[in-house]
Amino acid sequence: MAPGAIVDFPTTNATRDGQALEELSDAIDHVNVLKANMKKEKGLYEESEFDKEKDKTQFRQYEDACDRVKNFYKEQHTKHTVAYNLKARNDFHSKTRAEMSIWEAMEKLNTLIDESDPDTSLSQIEHLLQSAEAIRRDGKPRWMQLTGLIHDLGKLLFFFDAQGQWDVVGDTFPVGCAFDDRIIYGTDSFKNNPDFGHEIYGTKFGIYSPGIGLDNVMLCWGHDEYLYHVVKDQSTLPPEALAMIRYHSFYPWHTAGAYHELMNDKDKEMLGAVKAFNPYDLYSKSDDIPKAEDLKPYYLELIDEFFPNRVIKW
Numbered sequence: 001m002a003p004g005a006i007v008d009f010p011t012t013n014a015t016r017d018g019q020a021l022e023e024l025s026d027a028i029d030h031v032n033v034l035k036a037n038m039k040k041e042k043g044l045y046e047e048s049e050f051d052k053e054k055d056k057t058q059f060r061q062y063e064d065a066c067d068r069v070k071n072f073y074k075e076q077h078t079k080h081t082v083a084y085n086l087k088a089r090n091d092f093h094s095k096t097r098a099e100m101s102i103w104e105a106m107e108k109l110n111t112l113i114d115e116s117d118p119d120t121s122l123s124q125i126e127h128l129l130q131s132a133e134a135i136r137r138d139g140k141p142r143w144m145q146l147t148g149l150i151h152d153l154g155k156l157l158f159f160f161d162a163q164g165q166w167d168v169v170g171d172t173f174p175v176g177c178a179f180d181d182r183i184i185y186g187t188d189s190f191k192n193n194p195d196f197g198h199e200i201y202g203t204k205f206g207i208y209s210p211g212i213g214l215d216n217v218m219l220c221w222g223h224d225e226y227l228y229h230v231v232k233d234q235s236t237l238p239p240e241a242l243a244m245i246r247y248h249s250f251y252p253w254h255t256a257g258a259y260h261e262l263m264n265d266k267d268k269e270m271l272g273a274v275k276a277f278n279p280y281d282l283y284s285k286s287d288d289i290p291k292a293e294d295l296k297p298y299y300l301e302l303i304d305e306f307f308p309n310r311v312i313k314w
């Protein structure tokens with residue numbers, strides 16, 4: 001036997017065993033990291049950590065708001081009617097306005113400053129990233145992070161068929177039945193609306209009936225309703241995400257408790273999801289300004305996960 005052979009053989013074996021052990025322990029570490037990450041992803045309804053530190057009395061103070069906001073709502077409340085709603089929905093279904101990716105849409109929206117918003121004068125891309133980042137930091141599901149990222153992209157309407165900002169932004173409310181006093185600035189603010197006091201549209205249920213379901217209720221046309229229609233056919237986002245998009249501005253319903261008699265069982269379930277989303281939309285407005293270029297790679301991957309086609313029909 002050649003000198004050294006006995007020594008060589010076991011050494012090689014030991015090396016192999018050592019390597020195998022190392023690989024095994026790497027694999028175990030990897031599984032543990034995966035497990036920890038899965039634990040870190042919180043359920044949709046798990047309590048939100050993020051808004052605990054916020055002083056909530058600093059947001060949505062409409063009585064103290066500047067004239068820009070007050071004038072916006074005066075116009076919005078005067079011009080949203082059943083007739084306009086039907087026309088806007090019809091226009092929407094009649095054509096494709098543009099074709100671009102989600103990120104391109106965010107960049108296009110970047111010049112819009114929302115006149116209805118008393119809480120931020122940042123551009124929309126910053127607000128979208130603030131919402132998404134707050135959801136992500138709180139360990140919420142990936143589909144919800146993406147919902148935060150896109151939820152206001154419907155404001156693109158402003159660059160297409162809109163008549164102003166009044167038919168794009170602001171809180172929403174139903175048309176076709178009486179305007180509830182829990183809408184910002186109350187029922188009086190609608191006194192110049194042609195549907196106000198109308199013999200049918202001015203009654204409590206108007207053209208609807210108790211329990212009819214929000215799917216069958218015409219919320220005033222704007223960025224929520226528009227984006228809902230765009231996303232429902234072109235993404236694999238779950239129903240909760242679609243509800244967050246469609247109803248996030250329906251504060252009279254999700255926060256003030258109005259119009260609950262119109263809900264069906266599905267709406268009752270979705271109300272929880274919309275409420276879970278709301279703090280990230282509202283209270284992230286006071287967070288640091290995110291750096292879009294740094295965050296872009298993470299979000300591009302997230303977009304790809306839920307939008308099978310890169311180019312979206314808007």
Ligand SMILES: O[C@H]1[C@H](O)[C@@H](O)[C@H](O)[C@@H](O)[C@H]1O
Pocket residue numbers: 114116117118152169170171172248249250251
């Ligand atoms: O001013 C804001 C803004 O337009 C938001 O995008 C909308 O979701 C809110 O409901 C509204 O109060």
Ligand SMILES: [Fe+2]
Pocket residue numbers: 151152223248249
């Ligand atoms: Fe919005």
Ligand SMILES: [Fe+2]
Pocket residue numbers: 127151152281
């Ligand atoms: Fe928003």
